[in-house]
Amino acid sequence: MPKKAVVSEARRCLLNVRTTEAIRKKLEEAAASSGRTLIHEIEHRIEMSFWQEEKEKLEREIFVTKDNAELADALKMAVGYASKYCDEEWTSDGRSRQVVTLAVNKVLDHAFSLFEEGAAAKEELPPESVEQICSFISAIALSSSFDGRLSKQVKAALPKGGTSLI
Numbered sequence: 684m685p686k687k688a689v690v691s692e693a694r695r696c697l698l699n700v701r702t703t704e705a706i707r708k709k710l711e712e713a714a715a716s717s718g719r720t721l722i723h724e725i726e727h728r729i730e731m732s733f734w735q736e737e738k739e740k741l742e743r744e745i746f747v748t749k750d751n752a753e754l755a756d757a758l759k760m761a762v763g764y765a766s767k768y769c770d771e772e773w774t775s776d777g778r779s780r781q782v783v784t785l786a787v788n789k790v791l792d793h794a795f796s797l798f799e800e801g802a803a804a805k806e807e808l809p810p811e812s813v814e815q816i817c818s819f820i821s822a823i824a825l826s827s828s829f830d831g832r833l834s835k836q837v838k839a840a841l842p843k844g845g846t847s848l849i
Contacts, residue, residue: 700725754794761786
């Protein structure tokens, strides 16, 4: 299988690395599987580790509170277990999507019930504002997932003339 050419604007510099034979073998297998050279596989994995750090930092900034992080974890678990229960991924099976939707709604209902007291809204928002806010938030959340396949929907959901939604 021919190796994929990697186009890069950056000038290459020498970096000597010593590693165990087991790590080298894993890297060689991954390179063969991805069609990259060993050096490009190592570089790719290093870049991905920086990307992962940035993603985790962003998630910490977004979740801000322990409750938000726990809700996100519970939703991930609900989606995972629902797909496993159905033996099909929700991305390709309508029944699995139905089970995922129900599981996610149950998690949200339970989480919201824990905090119902003192959760009165400061003021009611008009339905069109709520819809616009939900479209904006879901578009941003989805744009950071699914390999960027939703960029058109993100652009469509952005408010005209700025980012203020209220």
